[in-house]
Amino acid sequence: MSAAAAVFILAIVLIVLALVFFLVATILELRKIVAGLDRVIVHVGGIVEKSAPVNEIVGDINANLDAGVAALEGLLVKKAGMNDAVGLVEGLYPGAAAAGLRDFPESKDVVPPRIGEVYTKGTLTLARLGREAPIAAASPRGAALRNPAYGSSAARALYPAGREPGAAELPRSPVIGTDSPEQYERRDDIGQPRKKFPAKQS
């Protein structure tokens, strides 16, 4: 064998060795990739399985919440009127009146009244709820608002024995004012400049 042929064969062998080395290393890396992808597929399968019913459930929850919001908005507008409803919403959530009520697009055009007006109306509504509502009228003791003694009798029940013994001998509460029977002299120094005391000598 000539030297040229030997060098040629050596070159071929070197190329084959390089091919073997790098291809085997690449195969090993590809196997690692396959193993990693298998793990990914397992977890992605879990994600798909767990998230499959989410759309349906969330859609149902949103539908229920939409119905609740629509009912509450409708009730609020029906009972308080559009202006007061928007004012109440603005009072509770400042700036929310700009968005308006969802089922009442015309509410965006309402200028929200001051919360004080709405609060007063709400207070009266609550008061009516407790004292004028039909449910209170059905009480066996009668309508509370139409029976003034009914309100004080509750406080009187705290002292079932009646007035404290000796209460009549207790001094009366003082009467004050310009027409009070007991007049006291006004002190002259009130309103005058404060007295200046001499400086202390140490």
Next chain:
Amino acid sequence: MTGVWIGAAILLVVVLPIVVVLLKGVLDAAKSIVPAIDSIATTAEAGSKDLDAAALLLTTQQQVKETIAGVAAYGGSLDVILDDAEPA
């Protein structure tokens, strides 16, 4: 004989370096994919764990239904006992 020498020289000087460079590029690319796959697997595992709470949506769904039913009942009662707003 000269042709054999030239062929051997070309193999050693041209072909072998090209083969080595190309195969090394493929190997480096394959090696760079492995950490990315590992991080994807870790992320997918964490995402899968996060979705364990998705089953609680069934409880939320039921509670929302009950809450809305309660709101409807209260709303109906309020509708009866409260006067409607006076028409503007």
